[in-house]
Amino acid sequence: MIHRARFTWQVALIALLTLAGCATPPPPAPPPPVGLQQAWVQAVSGPGWAVRALTDEVCPTLRWGDSTVPMQQRSAPGDEAPPPGNTQPERKPTRFTLRACEAPWPAGAASVQVGHLTLHAPKAELRRIVVIGDTGCRLKASERDFQPCNDAFGWPFPRVLARALALKPDLVVHVGDYHYRESPCPTGMASCAGSPWGYGDDAWQADLFRPAGTLLAAAPWVFVRGNHEACSRAGQGWLRYLDAEAGPARVCQPELAPGDFNNGDFTEPFTVPLSPRSQLIVFDSSAVGSRTPARNSPAWARWRQQLDRVADLAQGRIQSLFASHHPSLAFGPSLTGAPRKASSGLTPLLQDATPGRLFPPGVQATLHGHLHIHQVLGFASNQPASLVIGNGGSAASGRINAAAALKAELLPGVSLETFQSHTDFGLSLLTATPEGWQLQAFNALGQPLATCRLAGQKLSC
Ligand SMILES: [Fe+2]
Numbered sequence: 001m002i003h004r005a006r007f008t009w010q011v012a013l014i015a016l017l018t019l020a021g022c023a024t025p026p027p028p029a030p031p032p033p034v035g036l037q038q039a040w041v042q043a044v045s046g047p048g049w050a051v052r053a054l055t056d057e058v059c060p061t062l063r064w065g066d067s068t069v070p071m072q073q074r075s076a077p078g079d080e081a082p083p084p085g086n087t088q089p090e091r092k093p094t095r096f097t098l099r100a101c102e103a104p105w106p107a108g109a110a111s112v113q114v115g116h117l118t119l120h121a122p123k124a125e126l127r128r129i130v131v132i133g134d135t136g137c138r139l140k141a142s143e144r145d146f147q148p149c150n151d152a153f154g155w156p157f158p159r160v161l162a163r164a165l166a167l168k169p170d171l172v173v174h175v176g177d178y179h180y181r182e183s184p185c186p187t188g189m190a191s192c193a194g195s196p197w198g199y200g201d202d203a204w205q206a207d208l209f210r211p212a213g214t215l216l217a218a219a220p221w222v223f224v225r226g227n228h229e230a231c232s233r234a235g236q237g238w239l240r241y242l243d244a245e246a247g248p249a250r251v252c253q254p255e256l257a258p259g260d261f262n263n264g265d266f267t268e269p270f271t272v273p274l275s276p277r278s279q280l281i282v283f284d285s286s287a288v289g290s291r292t293p294a295r296n297s298p299a300w301a302r303w304r305q306q307l308d309r310v311a312d313l314a315q316g317r318i319q320s321l322f323a324s325h326h327p328s329l330a331f332g333p334s335l336t337g338a339p340r341k342a343s344s345g346l347t348p349l350l351q352d353a354t355p356g357r358l359f360p361p362g363v364q365a366t367l368h369g370h371l372h373i374h375q376v377l378g379f380a381s382n383q384p385a386s387l388v389i390g391n392g393g394s395a396a397s398g399r400i401n402a403a404a405a406l407k408a409e410l411l412p413g414v415s416l417e418t419f420q421s422h423t424d425f426g427l428s429l430l431t432a433t434p435e436g437w438q439l440q441a442f443n444a445l446g447q448p449l450a451t452c453r454l455a456g457q458k459l460s461c
Contacts, residue, residue: 038054064110075099095200134390147395157392179208251264280367286325331410335398339405426442428440
């Protein structure tokens with residue numbers, strides 16, 4: 001009887017906990033930040049390099065040799081309204097508890113100390129470039145899509161980062177979509193229990209800064225903006241932390257007229273010199289990627305000006321890599337493998353700016369993400385090679401049948417001659433060669449997926 005009574009009591013307790021949604025207790029919340037959280041070196045418009053840091057104290061000081069420079073505040077802690085135009089069912093104010101700080105890279109310094117972190121000067125020539133993209137853990141209630149953020153197989157971004165670190169890159173390029181934790185993990189779902197959500201710095205820390213902290217300090221970065229970082233989503237954090245404009249952080253407009261683009265979604269294109277022959281051109285397609293403005297509207301003219309600026313920038317080196325989040329020459333994956341032509345709202349603007357080729361002379365290849373798959377496309381017609389590296393960790397499904405892709409016409413007059421795609425999570429390494437670049441794709445365990453060579457705009461795999 002005693003045993004029976006104890007059993008009944010235990011069953012009642014479990015039933016009570018289950019009803020209360022407590023059967024799978026979430027992991028304990030991380031301790032609150034104290035002091036410097038992360039520091040890194042990133043390319044900024046100008047062009048140039050800046051040191052950025054996140055802290056919950058006052059901005060730290062850069063130290064090297066006998067010199068010191070205090071970092072300046074980009075943004076202070078505080079709450080912002082929910083992102084304007086956000087469509088997720090559950091919304092809350094965007095809470096920032098960390099201060100973002102900045103200083104230009106001090107000329108002549110080989111390395112600087114920021115708190116406990118040592119940051120090294122970018123090399124004069126950047127010959128080993130790790131490219132990653134689409135890396136956050138997807139929690140999105142509007143699509144009922146909840147990735148297992150607590151599982152190393154389900155969300156392999158930390159493994160991808162470890163592989164990237166082992167490659168000892170001169171530069172890391174992230175092709176966009178860092179922040180994916182938009183909605184709360186459903187009650188009782190252990191695979192994502194305890195995750196922060198929303199657009200504040202707790203979700204940013206979980207999706208990017210904490211897992212990437214070591215790689216952020218180990219090499220300079222170029223941050224390309226994805227649609228997840230548009231003002232209607234995680235744009236507030238983007239502008240505070242990663243925007244290429246130096247100085248006090250820009251802000252997203254809080255309200256918009258219907259059909260308007262947010263001023264916070266326009267970023268002047270800028271270059272990152274890689275060598276005397278080669279450069280990156282960084283383009284913000286976050287807001288235009290999914291919708292083309294009406295032809296001859298003010299927004300159309302503004303985007304066209306951005307592309308005119310790209311054409312000017314392309315004259316700065318013999319060869320350029322154009323980096324934007326949304327590809328115009330690529331296929332979307334499907335469950336059957338049937339290739340779907342990827343559409344970008346920027347494509348009609350590119351066709352208007354440079355008919356046929358889409359990109360100005362000198363652009364030998366374009367780097368993108370957005371499609372959660374690795375694919376490379378080389379053309380018999382006159383277009384730069386298109387490299388899509390969106391397999392960095394965010395949930396993915398589907399594949400692309402290569403034979404079908406090679407027969408498909410992406411755009412009128414575009415003829416594909418080289419195509420490969422891989423569904424594994426992973427990263428890519430671009431290594432400078434006398435003719436151009438070698439591209440090596442790896443999965444999250446470091447196993448090779450593909451090796452290609454780029455000579456001019458000709459891709460061979
Ligand atoms: Fe995207």
